[in-house]
Amino acid sequence: MDHFQLKDSIVHCEEVPLPLIAEAVGTPVYVYSSATMRRHARVFREALEPLSDPLVAYAVKANPNAAVLATLAREGLGADVVSSGEYARARAAGIAADKIVFSGVGKTVEEMRLALEGGLCQFNLESLEEARMLAEVAHSLGKAAPAAFRINPDVEAGSHAKISTGAAHNKFGLPIDDALAAYRLARTLPGLDVRGVAVHIGSQLTSLAPLERAFAKIGELIRVLRADGHRIDTADLGGGLGVPYDPAAPLPPSPEDYGEMVRRLTDGWDVRLIFEPGRLIVGNAGVLLTRVIRVKPGVVHPFIIVDAGMNDLMRPSLYDAWHAIEAVAPRGEQWVANVVGPVCETGDTFATARSMDRVEADDLLFFRTAGAYAATMASTYNSRPLTPEVLVDGDRWAVVRERIDVEALIKADRIPYWMQP
Numbered sequence: 001m002d003h004f005q006l007k008d009s010i011v012h013c014e015e016v017p018l019p020l021i022a023e024a025v026g027t028p029v030y031v032y033s034s035a036t037m038r039r040h041a042r043v044f045r046e047a048l049e050p051l052s053d054p055l056v057a058y059a060v061k062a063n064p065n066a067a068v069l070a071t072l073a074r075e076g077l078g079a080d081v082v083s084s085g086e087y088a089r090a091r092a093a094g095i096a097a098d099k100i101v102f103s104g105v106g107k108t109v110e111e112m113r114l115a116l117e118g119g120l121c122q123f124n125l126e127s128l129e130e131a132r133m134l135a136e137v138a139h140s141l142g143k144a145a146p147a148a149f150r151i152n153p154d155v156e157a158g159s160h161a162k163i164s165t166g167a168a169h170n171k172f173g174l175p176i177d178d179a180l181a182a183y184r185l186a187r188t189l190p191g192l193d194v195r196g197v198a199v200h201i202g203s204q205l206t207s208l209a210p211l212e213r214a215f216a217k218i219g220e221l222i223r224v225l226r227a228d229g230h231r232i233d234t235a236d237l238g239g240g241l242g243v244p245y246d247p248a249a250p251l252p253p254s255p256e257d258y259g260e261m262v263r264r265l266t267d268g269w270d271v272r273l274i275f276e277p278g279r280l281i282v283g284n285a286g287v288l289l290t291r292v293i294r295v296k297p298g299v300v301h302p303f304i305i306v307d308a309g310m311n312d313l314m315r316p317s318l319y320d321a322w323h324a325i326e327a328v329a330p331r332g333e334q335w336v337a338n339v340v341g342p343v344c345e346t347g348d349t350f351a352t353a354r355s356m357d358r359v360e361a362d363d364l365l366f367f368r369t370a371g372a373y374a375a376t377m378a379s380t381y382n383s384r385p386l387t388p389e390v391l392v393d394g395d396r397w398a399v400v401r402e403r404i405d406v407e408a409l410i411k412a413d414r415i416p417y418w419m420q421p
């Protein structure tokens with residue numbers, strides 16, 4: 001459920017008509033619904049009841065906007081961060097340090113130091129080499145770093161190859177067969193307090209089966225580790241639950257089904273569970289609003305050239321992702337068309353031979369399900385301004401990231417001294 005609906009023939013975000021935002025801010029622009037984010041945070045938490053005190057650590061990389069983080073912080077969510085930048089943003093948005101999990105395959109000494117000094121729930125370590133580095137850093141600060149090993153369970157996630165992370169050939173995690181040896185060695189390192197296991201097998205999962213296989217392996221590993229004398233207090237089950245993009249595709253598993261599966265698989269684990277949902281919380285809470293520059297005839301279907309490009313929304317070119325594209329003020333006619341951006345790349349194509357609302361130059365269109373892995377991946381390729389973001393709450397709205405214009409881009413560049421007059 002989201003809050004982007006037709007009212008009096010115009011699509012609104014909650015109570016705000018999208019054309020109003022387009023006029024005031026310009027296009028392209030991301031628009032987020034607070035009510036949708038709050039609802040998803042609540043639905044996910046309710047689906048986990050009656051687990052005792054789980055930590056829901058929102059995966060900041062899905063959408064790190066300060067206003068988004070502040071909205072979720074007020075819902076009691078923690079944060080899963082993968083860089084010092086995300087750590088700093090989460091703290092600045094009011095997320096308590098003890099609700100922050102630090103993930104990521106390439107944490108640096110500086111990042112470890114920052115999080116140790118600022119505090120956190122735990123580091124999710126991806127190798128023994130990383131464990132040694134963290135132990136050294138923590139020891140030099142006179143601390144013991146709370147940590148878990150992220151286990152690679154060798155399970156195929158069944159989603160797009162670029163967002164599958166839990167197969168043996170992927171770069172992520174410690175191979176499950178090496179886990180026992182790693183926990184044994186880590187226990188000998190001063191400065192390290194390993195007391196958990198973690199797993200995250202991929203994103204946009206449309207079936208619970210791979211998660212179930214991964215969690216079963218983790219349950220068995222917890223049993224083996226405990227039998228070997230290790231203390232395991234936390235199990236981080238990662239994120240990955242898919243959201244509906246294409247209404248014609250089968251619905252991904254619901255949070256309720258996921259919660260039921262988690263309760264069944266983790267029964268008797270006797271740990272605090274941690275979850276890292278990203279897309280599920282914000283995916284359907286955002287749209288990308290764009291204006292049609294012109295319609296150009298095509299050999300087979302017309303090309304709708306919109307003012308949003310692959311630099312604003314990378315998912316179609318990066319992941320072959322499908323986004324619903326609809327008119328803000330539908331004319332009541334459908335046609336088949338290609339939707340493309342103005343960037344000089346053939347990959348700057350959002351939809352090919354799509355049945356959709358008929359539009360003309362100057363009409364507004366919007367891409368649904370653009371709240372996750374969208375604005376955060378925007379770039380200024382083709383010297384295009386960085387896309388602004390707007391947050392709606394009921395009948396109120398505000399720009400929550402201003403458009404970073406070309407003036408600012410030019411100012412950030414430097415002419416070297418030897419080329420100056």
Ligand SMILES: *Cc1c(COP(=O)(O)O)cnc(C)c1O
Pocket residue numbers: 059061062080103104200202203204238239240241276277278279280
């Ligand atoms: C990206 C990521 C997530 C979030 O994945 P979603 O599919 O957005 O839920 C969670 N944990 C880790 C370690 C990640 O890298």
